[in-house]
Amino acid sequence: MPIYPIALQHGLILGAALFSLGLAGALIKRNAIAILMAIELMLNGVNVTFVSFAQHMPGAPGQPPELTGQVFAIFVITVAAAEAAVGLAIVLASYRLRHTVQIDASSSLRG
Amino acid sequence: MSCPADFFVCNPFQYLHGGLLAFFSTFLPSPGPTIVLTVVGVAFITTVLAIIVMSQVWTERRVVAMLQGRLGPNRVGPQGLLQPLADVVKLLLKEDIIPFGADRIGFVLAPIAVVAPALAVWSIIPWGPGLAVTDLNVGVLFVLALGAFATIGIITAGWASNNKYALLGGMRVAAQLISYEIPQVIMAMVPVLLAGTMSLGGIVDAQAGVWNVLVLPVGPIALVVFLVASIAEVNRAPFDLPEAESEIVAGFHIEYSGMRFALFFLAEYVNTFTVGALTTLLFLGGWAGPILPPFVWFFLKTYGVFLVLVWIRGTLPRLRYDQLMEFAWKALLPISFATLALTAVEVTLLK
Amino acid sequence: MLPEPAPLVATLLGATPPMNAELLTALGFYALAGLALAGALGLIIASDVFHDALFLVLTLGSVAGIFVILGADFLAVVQVLIYVGAIMILILFGIMLTPQLGNLPNTGGPGQIAAGVIAAVAVLGTILAVITTATWPRASAAPIDLPAGTTSLLGTSLFNSFALPFEVASVLLLIAMIGALVIAREP
Numbered sequence: 001m002p003i004y005p006i007a008l009q010h011g012l013i014l015g016a017a018l019f020s021l022g023l024a025g026a027l028i029k030r031n032a033i034a035i036l037m038a039i040e041l042m043l044n045g046v047n048v049t050f051v052s053f054a055q056h057m058p059g060a061p062g063q064p065p066e067l068t069g070q071v072f073a074i075f076v077i078t079v080a081a082a083e084a085a086v087g088l089a090i091v092l093a094s095y096r097l098r099h100t101v102q103i104d105a106s107s108s109l110r111g
Numbered sequence: 112m113s114c115p116a117d118f119f120v121c122n123p124f125q126y127l128h129g130g131l132l133a134f135f136s137t138f139l140p141s142p143g144p145t146i147v148l149t150v151v152g153v154a155f156i157t158t159v160l161a162i163i164v165m166s167q168v169w170t171e172r173r174v175v176a177m178l179q180g181r182l183g184p185n186r187v188g189p190q191g192l193l194q195p196l197a198d199v200v201k202l203l204l205k206e207d208i209i210p211f212g213a214d215r216i217g218f219v220l221a222p223i224a225v226v227a228p229a230l231a232v233w234s235i236i237p238w239g240p241g242l243a244v245t246d247l248n249v250g251v252l253f254v255l256a257l258g259a260f261a262t263i264g265i266i267t268a269g270w271a272s273n274n275k276y277a278l279l280g281g282m283r284v285a286a287q288l289i290s291y292e293i294p295q296v297i298m299a300m301v302p303v304l305l306a307g308t309m310s311l312g313g314i315v316d317a318q319a320g321v322w323n324v325l326v327l328p329v330g331p332i333a334l335v336v337f338l339v340a341s342i343a344e345v346n347r348a349p350f351d352l353p354e355a356e357s358e359i360v361a362g363f364h365i366e367y368s369g370m371r372f373a374l375f376f377l378a379e380y381v382n383t384f385t386v387g388a389l390t391t392l393l394f395l396g397g398w399a400g401p402i403l404p405p406f407v408w409f410f411l412k413t414y415g416v417f418l419v420l421v422w423i424r425g426t427l428p429r430l431r432y433d434q435l436m437e438f439a440w441k442a443l444l445p446i447s448f449a450t451l452a453l454t455a456v457e458v459t460l461l462k
Numbered sequence: 463m464l465p466e467p468a469p470l471v472a473t474l475l476g477a478t479p480p481m482n483a484e485l486l487t488a489l490g491f492y493a494l495a496g497l498a499l500a501g502a503l504g505l506i507i508a509s510d511v512f513h514d515a516l517f518l519v520l521t522l523g524s525v526a527g528i529f530v531i532l533g534a535d536f537l538a539v540v541q542v543l544i545y546v547g548a549i550m551i552l553i554l555f556g557i558m559l560t561p562q563l564g565n566l567p568n569t570g571g572p573g574q575i576a577a578g579v580i581a582a583v584a585v586l587g588t589i590l591a592v593i594t595t596a597t598w599p600r601a602s603a604a605p606i607d608l609p610a611g612t613t614s615l616l617g618t619s620l621f622n623s624f625a626l627p628f629e630v631a632s633v634l635l636l637i638a639m640i641g642a643l644v645i646a647r648e649p
Contacts, residue, residue, distance in 0.1 A: 009593055021499070021503065040518065044545075047525070051534045070537050082634055082638030089641070249535050282559075
């Protein structure tokens with residue numbers, strides 16, 4: 001099945017929009033787990049950008065496409081998984097200490 | 112000797128499809144017949160699955176009763192054959208309750224999120240050569256990935272019910288499915304390595320000589336581990352802790368009644384049948400077999416695997432929770448890693 | 463005469479003529495993009511953490527669909543398998559393990575919201591300015607035909623050109639696993 005390309009800019013704009021929405025979420029939210037989710041959203045925006053680029057960089061003519069963008073997206077997903085695991089572990093440890101996941105409760109270092 | 116592909120009896124669906132396509136092409140413009148036939152195909156598969164689920168319910172109740180020295184349902188219809196139909200009517204007529212304090216949207220969406228992936232999987236499961244809605248070249252992973260949405264649905268059901276037993280059931284599902292997904296996916300990779308493709312049709316074609324289960328020494332190990340992990344994935348006994356009656360009443364679907372409960376029930380049995388179909392396609396040679404048409408062989412083998420699952424359910428007691436986790440992480444996971452490595456070595460040596 | 467045996471139901475895209483396929487692809491892309499953005503907006507607006515997670519699942523699923531349209535079938539499946547199947551379930555598990563008494567606000571005060579929105583709009587504006595003003599080498603390419611999918615190509619890339627990053631990623635996962643265990647363990 002041939003893949004019909006979407007204009008590069010449209011993919012990039014979608015990626016940028018997802019990234020910005022994730023950024024807004026990460027800055028607005030108070031719940032630590034919600035912030036983690038917003039960061040996952042940002043990483044996903046980056047992935048959309050990578051995959052859009054991969055589609056428009058097919059490599060040398062006659063050769064199979066290199067798909068470097070998709071390889072990068074795989075690494076991003078790996079990092080996202082590691083981040084989610086460690087992030088949740090920190091949230092759980094902090095919850096055990098303070099019985100809340102509101103980030104403004106973690107202020108013991110404030111003078 | 113296998114059923115010749117151009118003989119009508121061996122390939123009724125494809126002739127039916129060709130005939131319908133020719134019929135609709137007489138009065139519909141170009142994409143029309145394909146769209147109509149896609150809808151017809153989906154409706155057909157769903158209907159077949161509904162009938163299969165009813166037969167599964169009857170088989171399971173009768174066989175488990177036989178194993179436990181009871182009679183099982185035998186009042187409605189001959190040999191109790193109409194019992195599932197009576198159950199369906201009962202479920203449909205029941206009052207649909209949304210508990211007070213429940214999260215309405217989550218509560219309503221959860222059963223749909225559980226049943227839709229269960230049915231969608233069957234769009235890529237081939238019943239015979241080329242006999243699927245579509246054959247994806249990432250088919251195996253697609254089937255396993257769709258299960259993820261169902262898991263989200265189950266957790267949502269547990270959380271939205273506003274009931275502590277449902278919540279406990281949902282959390283058990285989350286832990287259990289994450290743990291058993293890993294051996295399941297890794298063992299599904301063994302046939303992929305042996306066949307060199309992830310398309311379900313391709314894997315069956317690659318088994319034309321030797322069924323994967325007979326590829327020594329990895330085949331039998333992979334089959335057993337895959338089956339055990341799959342039983343845990345579909346929450347069947349002896350891994351049915353998410354809905355253990357004696358501990359948490361009914362688990363995540365405790366607050367569900369009527370049609371919504373029926374959807375969970377349907378999804379559970381369709382998923383069980385999917386496990387049978389996947390085992391058949393990945394390890395038992397798919398639709399290959401002598402004389403009978405391919406789709407008959409496919410369903411015979413799938414039903415055979417289902418009977419094994421029923422047998423296991425009727426025989427083994429439920430695991431304790433710590434045993435469940437220990438079994439996944441300390442037994443199945445190392446075995447599956449070792450098997451995968453061994454398969455890679457074997458494939459390289461045979462090449 | 464009997465008709466030719468054909469696949470039970472041919473895929474919608476494969477059977478329609480190219481013009482329709484192109485149109486359907488574009489329509490699918492914009493519909494999925496809308497869903498993804500709606501999910502992302504919902505994630506920001508929703509007041510309940512669990513609803514946040516469900517909205518994120520919507521976005522992740524839509525992005526997986528977009529990956530299919532962009533010709534990344536393996537990545538789409540991996541996205542669902544890892545994001546929805548592992549990360550989101552882990553997050554939902556975390557939400558259930560951290561119950562909160564009372565209805566604490568999910569979002570910060572008006573100052574925090576304003577700051578967040580301003581920062582996001584600034585970032586979005588900058589990126590959009592770059593996207594619209596830069597000259598891209600190929601604004602739209604010819605249809606790519608990858609009958610065998612991207613899986614084997616990705617595998618070749620990962621184990622040849624990207625072998626070292628691949629190994630580093632595996633070490634990263636190991637460190638993350640041990641770190642998570644150590645941090646979350648009961649003291």
